[in-house]
Amino acid sequence: MSNIVAVNGLSFRYGDRLALDDISLSVARGSMFALLGPNGSGKTTFFRILATLLSPQDGTATIDGFDVVKDCAAVRRRIGIVFQSPSLDIHLSVEENLRHSGHLYGLRGSDLQQRIDTALEAVTLTDRRGERVKALSGGMRRRAEIARVLLHRPQLLILDEPSTGLDPAARAELWRHLGRVRAESDATILVTTHLMDEAERCDRVAIFDQGKLVITGTPDELKSRIGGDCVTIRGADLNRLAADIDAANLGPARALDQALRIETTSATKLAADLMQRFGDRISELTIGRPTLDDVFIHETGRVFDAVKSDAPSKQKGRR
Amino acid sequence: MHAEGSNVKATDLLWLPAWTLCKREITRFLRQRGRIVGAVGMPLIFWLMFGGGLYNSFQLDGVEGSYLEFTFPGAIAAILLFTAIFSMITVIDDRDNGFMQGVLVAPVSRAAIVLGKVMGASALAVGQAALFLLFAPLAGLRPGVVDVVVTIGAMVVLAVGVCGLGFWIAWRMETTQGFHAIMNLVLMPMLALSGAFFPITGATRIVGWLMTINPMTYGVALLRCSFGGVAEDTASRIHWTLALGVSVGFAVLMVVLSLITARREARQAAV
Numbered sequence: 001m002s003n004i005v006a007v008n009g010l011s012f013r014y015g016d017r018l019a020l021d022d023i024s025l026s027v028a029r030g031s032m033f034a035l036l037g038p039n040g041s042g043k044t045t046f047f048r049i050l051a052t053l054l055s056p057q058d059g060t061a062t063i064d065g066f067d068v069v070k071d072c073a074a075v076r077r078r079i080g081i082v083f084q085s086p087s088l089d090i091h092l093s094v095e096e097n098l099r100h101s102g103h104l105y106g107l108r109g110s111d112l113q114q115r116i117d118t119a120l121e122a123v124t125l126t127d128r129r130g131e132r133v134k135a136l137s138g139g140m141r142r143r144a145e146i147a148r149v150l151l152h153r154p155q156l157l158i159l160d161e162p163s164t165g166l167d168p169a170a171r172a173e174l175w176r177h178l179g180r181v182r183a184e185s186d187a188t189i190l191v192t193t194h195l196m197d198e199a200e201r202c203d204r205v206a207i208f209d210q211g212k213l214v215i216t217g218t219p220d221e222l223k224s225r226i227g228g229d230c231v232t233i234r235g236a237d238l239n240r241l242a243a244d245i246d247a248a249n250l251g252p253a254r255a256l257d258q259a260l261r262i263e264t265t266s267a268t269k270l271a272a273d274l275m276q277r278f279g280d281r282i283s284e285l286t287i288g289r290p291t292l293d294d295v296f297i298h299e300t301g302r303v304f305d306a307v308k309s310d311a312p313s314k315q316k317g318r319r
Numbered sequence: 320m321h322a323e324g325s326n327v328k329a330t331d332l333l334w335l336p337a338w339t340l341c342k343r344e345i346t347r348f349l350r351q352r353g354r355i356v357g358a359v360g361m362p363l364i365f366w367l368m369f370g371g372g373l374y375n376s377f378q379l380d381g382v383e384g385s386y387l388e389f390t391f392p393g394a395i396a397a398i399l400l401f402t403a404i405f406s407m408i409t410v411i412d413d414r415d416n417g418f419m420q421g422v423l424v425a426p427v428s429r430a431a432i433v434l435g436k437v438m439g440a441s442a443l444a445v446g447q448a449a450l451f452l453l454f455a456p457l458a459g460l461r462p463g464v465v466d467v468v469v470t471i472g473a474m475v476v477l478a479v480g481v482c483g484l485g486f487w488i489a490w491r492m493e494t495t496q497g498f499h500a501i502m503n504l505v506l507m508p509m510l511a512l513s514g515a516f517f518p519i520t521g522a523t524r525i526v527g528w529l530m531t532i533n534p535m536t537y538g539v540a541l542l543r544c545s546f547g548g549v550a551e552d553t554a555s556r557i558h559w560t561l562a563l564g565v566s567v568g569f570a571v572l573m574v575v576l577s578l579i580t581a582r583r584e585a586r587q588a589a590v
Contacts, residue, residue: 081420096346097418149421
């Protein structure tokens with residue numbers, strides 16, 4: 001079985017609101033897979049279904065061949081879940097948290113102790129094992145969460161917005177550890193994220209928007225669909241500039257955050273034309289390869305609003 | 320890495336998780352001093368205020384001894400109930416934003432969650448109520464060793480009942496505010512109408528009737544019988560066998576209801 005996750009025609013409704021609409025996708029064993037989408041795109045609902053916390057109203061989802069609803073005990077033994085909100089007890093030490101967690105999987109004794117040592121080693125927290133979780137930084141807590149879910153050696157690690165609330169240095173560190181976990185095991189890693197650069201690190205990306213799966217592919221495949229380069233322009237009165245560029249048949253120019261973006265197959269010529277006609281209104285012009293931002297706009301016709309709906313505000317504080 | 324767990328015995332996914340959840344409950348409690356003060360301190364203060372304040376104001380019909388003495392078993396019942404409430408209210412946040420999230424996606428039986436939580440909270444409740452027994456001499460009470468042992472046994476039965484009740488309510492709640500509302504509407508009246516503060520014999524017909532159907536009444540009567548070393552509680556005229564029967568039945572019912580609710584609603588719990 002080459003796919004660890006197989007999802008077919010999955011739908012989920014909260015009352016009248018359709019949160020997931022007929023999703024079908026598969027995740028190859030051993031890969032690193034990103035579910036990319038803005039908040040409200042349905043990716044967290046999808047995550048909760050795979051985590052066996054919600055039952056879909058339509059469709060099926062299997063993990064390692066086991067149905068997430070009918071065989072949820074078998075699925076639970078195979079998955080390790082890192083939640084967006086903390087799931088460690090802050091009053092307990094890192095090691096106490098891990099020991100309790102191991103017991104939940106029926107692990108005990110020297111076997112458990114050995115697994116705790118290995119897991120702490122994998123996230124370089126061995127020297128902090130005796131500290132209470134509340135004394136750790138956000139990045140260390142997140143790494144401790146990862147250590148916690150490694151104990152039972154899951155085949156599939158699912159992380160919901162793992163970078164939420166972390167500073168850039170802690171994020172980089174987290175991804176370095178995820179890479180290490182992947183290199184040292186054959187576990188599949190599935191990450192939900194609203195951050196393009198995180199999705200770029202994965203082998204495959206599934207873009208979600210408004211409850212629908214928009215497109216799936218490797219980051220390069222997705223970007224190559226744009227068929228060329230992107231010219232980004234900054235300047236004053238971008239709305240009028242966009243209209244003028246469209247009128248001059250040089251567009252379509254799409255408005256991004258504080259910039260305009262035009263997809264093209266001949267970037268240098270377009271840049272020259274733009275500078276010639278609108279040079280006095282352009283303060284900055286750059287030519288670049290398309291990003292997943294461009295893919296999102298290209299596929300959905302909407303600007304990815306990750307900036308406005310940045311995740312930390314979504315997270316409830318611990319009480 | 321490879322699939323694990325196939326060699327794990329089924330019992331390891333019930334009693335081991337239940338034990339670990341129980342232990343976690345106790346460990347975290349001992350590290351939060353404020354909770355100890357809240358659960359023992361509040362009933363102690365109320366008992367001393369009301370029991371001492373009303374010391375000479377009331378002479379209760381059919382009740383011997385001071386009001387302070389009369390309300391001592393009631394204060395024990397209050398400690399058991401408050402500890403259960405404080406322990407179970409954590410279920411709500413813990414399930415959506417805390418440690419319980421990891422428990423819900425582990426292959427543990429839902430029964431393990433109920434048993435672990437109820438055992439842990441009951442141990443805390445009994446521990447605190449047993450500490451409160453040290454204050455008995457303040458009411459002029461000098462119980463014998465056997466009475467103390469029997470009383471602790473009665474506390475265990477009551478604690479399991481109120482903790483089961485707390486779990487059953489908390490598990491179905493979406494917010495802690497909802498739990499507070501139920502606490503004020505249901506749990507506080509249960510304590511007030513349990514015979515802890517006034518005897519059923521002097522109550523109006525409706526209140527008397529409410530007290531008769533209130534399971535806490537039998538719990539308080541059981542405490543009075545065991546603590547006083549008597550076969551029948553003079554304040555409620557409930558025989559210890561009836562008190563024990565109802566209390567055990569209530570505890571079993573609450574645990575069973577909690578098991579059913581946890582099993583049924585687990586999948587909706589984390590929405």
